[in-house]
Amino acid sequence: MLRVQSISFSYEDKEVLSQISFSVLKGQSIALIGESGSGKSTLIKALYGLLNLTEGKIFWKADQVLGPAYHLVPGMDKMKYLAQDFDLMPFVSVAENVGRFLSNFYLKEKANRVNELLTLVGMNEFANVKAKFLSGGQMQRVALAKVLALEPELLLLDEPFSHIDHHQKSKLSQHVFQYCKSKGITIIYTSHTPEEILMFSDEVIVMKDGQIVTKETPQHIYELPSSEYIAQLTGEVNLIPVRYLSIQNDEVLLIRPHQFFISSEGYQAEIISCYYSGRVYLLKAKFQDIILTIESREPLKGIIKFQIR
Numbered sequence: 001m002l003r004v005q006s007i008s009f010s011y012e013d014k015e016v017l018s019q020i021s022f023s024v025l026k027g028q029s030i031a032l033i034g035e036s037g038s039g040k041s042t043l044i045k046a047l048y049g050l051l052n053l054t055e056g057k058i059f060w061k062a063d064q065v066l067g068p069a070y071h072l073v074p075g076m077d078k079m080k081y082l083a084q085d086f087d088l089m090p091f092v093s094v095a096e097n098v099g100r101f102l103s104n105f106y107l108k109e110k111a112n113r114v115n116e117l118l119t120l121v122g123m124n125e126f127a128n129v130k131a132k133f134l135s136g137g138q139m140q141r142v143a144l145a146k147v148l149a150l151e152p153e154l155l156l157l158d159e160p161f162s163h164i165d166h167h168q169k170s171k172l173s174q175h176v177f178q179y180c181k182s183k184g185i186t187i188i189y190t191s192h193t194p195e196e197i198l199m200f201s202d203e204v205i206v207m208k209d210g211q212i213v214t215k216e217t218p219q220h221i222y223e224l225p226s227s228e229y230i231a232q233l234t235g236e237v238n239l240i241p242v243r244y245l246s247i248q249n250d251e252v253l254l255i256r257p258h259q260f261f262i263s264s265e266g267y268q269a270e271i272i273s274c275y276y277s278g279r280v281y282l283l284k285a286k287f288q289d290i291i292l293t294i295e296s297r298e299p300l301k302g303i304i305k306f307q308i309r
């Protein structure tokens, strides 16, 4: 459905995207992750046709996505892009912003659709409020409703929940992703939040220095990351030289905090601090000359013994 073929892009003489290729099937949800500056937002803009590529091609179904050199209005029909700056009209109401691209021919249907979308993002009671009076998180909700209004086939979302507080983020993101799955809408989204990346993606694309490092399922990215870079993008990870475990080679193991368990025998470590994280305690423990993060059901102090699952 979406085919990206060896695309490159430069801002002046600085190459920001380099030889990127991948494809996405209808209805898939793809998380685009990577350290700050790795090129995620630039790639999203390129997919929407906002950039003139220096190399390569992008196809949406049978049509080539062309950059601004080829058209005045960016974006393809049936694609919608949610930028980090929301793109709302400040002096008109929330309802008018959401219904901006809906036909005025069927006014009742339009009102129902706006109502449905505002319910989805939890902004019904603000329908008549001018956008300029909203908080950042409220604006982001309205912007989400707006890009969903015309039932796009492909949604490009750049950090779609970044301004929403933690408590509401989880509910809102579940609503939006469930809605898109039920409608068969394909999504490509960027995020720095491990839960959002792991819970809502079918596949994860990892970027570094303008290139794709890997494209894998979220389970693979989390459980079998092939590098520290990939591992740390989806949560905390410990790096243990295997020689510290009395195995003579130069490899380094990547171990998540929950992959350790405290036991009456095993490797010895000294707890330096202990934090309550809600579900479990996180122990910071000195093991040889490194500090490990270990999950524990109970608060502990002093010397512990641990094993690796």
Ligand SMILES: Nc1ncnc2c1ncn2[C@@H]1O[C@H](COP(=O)(O)OP(=O)(O)OP(=O)(O)O)[C@@H](O)[C@H]1O
Pocket: 011, 016, 034, 035, 036, 037, 038, 039, 040, 041, 042, 043
């Ligand atoms: N308009 C611009 N002009 C020049 N350089 C730019 C421009 N926009 C982005 N860049 C550069 O391109 C690189 C990639 O930026 P991009 O915004 O795509 O990164 P990102 O992975 O989305 O980062 P973040 O996670 O911080 O949003 C960075 O080095 C950035 O400084």
